[in-house]
Amino acid sequence: MDDLNHLLRREQEELLRAQSASRVSSRTAHQGPAQRYARLIRDHRLPYRLKKVDGSTHFNPFPFGPLGNHA
Numbered sequence: 001m002d003d004l005n006h007l008l009r010r011e012q013e014e015l016l017r018a019q020s021a022s023r024v025s026s027r028t029a030h031q032g033p034a035q036r037y038a039r040l041i042r043d044h045r046l047p048y049r050l051k052k053v054d055g056s057t058h059f060n061p062f063p064f065g066p067l068g069n070h071a
Contacts, residue, residue: 004046011037 011034018030 007037007041
């Protein structure tokens with residue numbers, strides 16, 4: 001099992017790279033790994049993104065939308 005902090009850091013790096021990418025192809029290239037890290041974080045033995053009763057999570061990795069756009 002991977003270190004949770006490592007997974008969180010790598011996911012954040014990929015999200016930031018996707019957000020700052022100037023081309024759609026670059027953005028897409030970084031969103032894939034970010035989603036894979038998100039799945040590993042979700043399935044980690046130390047849950048970090050537990051679902052609340054209303055279906056939301058305690059931590060939202062996309063507070064402004066997946067590309068940093070204000071939702």
